Amino acid sequence: MIVNFETHASNERTFLSWVRTAVAIVGFGLAAARLGDRAVPAWSTYLLFGAGAAVVLIAWARMRHVRKRIDLAERLPDDDGPAEAFLLLLVIALFALLGSFAVHVAP
DSSP, X not given: OOTTHHHHHHHHHHHHHHHHHHHHHHHHHHHHHHXXXXXXXXXXXXXXXXXXXXXXXXXXXXXXXXXXXHHOSSOOOSOOHHHHHHHHHHHHHHHHHHHHHHHHHOO
């Protein structure tokens, strides 16, 4: 059995939820733009993909950081600076993704 399996599984589920959110927003943005009757500039498509990729990459970095903290033998406080910084970056990247979605879909 893997040591701290439940905690590792929870960490991975959190990562996968960030990935699902990014994929859903990008996919819905591309589909909504296709259903519209106007031409969408290519730069807004690249912006949408870039913001989605940023969310996934930051989520991956946060998952790796938390995984290392889970594997440590000593008990650490919950208020870890880097983990909170990753979470803040994720929220900012998510808002950037939503903003790029709005730019991509807006008439």
